[in-house]
Amino acid sequence: DVKVTQSSRYLVKRTGEKVFLECVQDMDHENMFWYRQDPGLGLRLIYFSYDVKMKEKGDIPEGYSVSREKKERFSLILESASTNQTSMYLCASSRRDRGYEQYFGPGTRLTVT
């Protein structure tokens, strides 16, 4: 059974803290993605990576950075968390030649107080 796992289901952090969200996939996928999901706004792409050490900005990269040191692992970093970053964060992966078929993790509900 293919799997994308995320480090936490729920996370509560304080304003200004540095936050790490980690994602691991076991499907040997080239592509990995970080999205945030907010009511009424749907899924918005933050960053994606198509290879180890490669990254591309998505639609809303401000306030975020990413790291991909190994093929199976993609980390999202909030350098200084703010309340407007309270959201559901979803990680996904896909094969390079099947980018339409993204496999998602269960999500991390992040609350910044």
Add this chain to the structure above:
Amino acid sequence: QKEVEQDPGPLSVPEGAIVSLNCTYSNSAFQYFMWYRQYSRKGPELLMYTYSSGNKEDGRFTAQVDKSSKYISLFIRDSQPSDSATYLCAMSAKPWEYGNKLVFGAGTILRVKS
């Protein structure tokens, strides 16, 4: 204006009904159209994928694309309570190279009552 518009619902139907879920879009370059299903407290999963215009059927599900109207639909026949979920449309303009981006709609909440 958003690139992809989708009515958030909720859409509530009785078991056995035919359900129609829709998205409109503004970018005429979109050629690849997907429907994802998301159950509560889970990540989305791919349900249907179509390229360009036309219909595609898979069991009780039919995806329809009308590029001239910039309108896509997902039909569910004989709806079941297990179909209760959020349905997200997604689209892309480019073929699959180097992590091509998908643009998602906001999702429609569907509730099928037994």
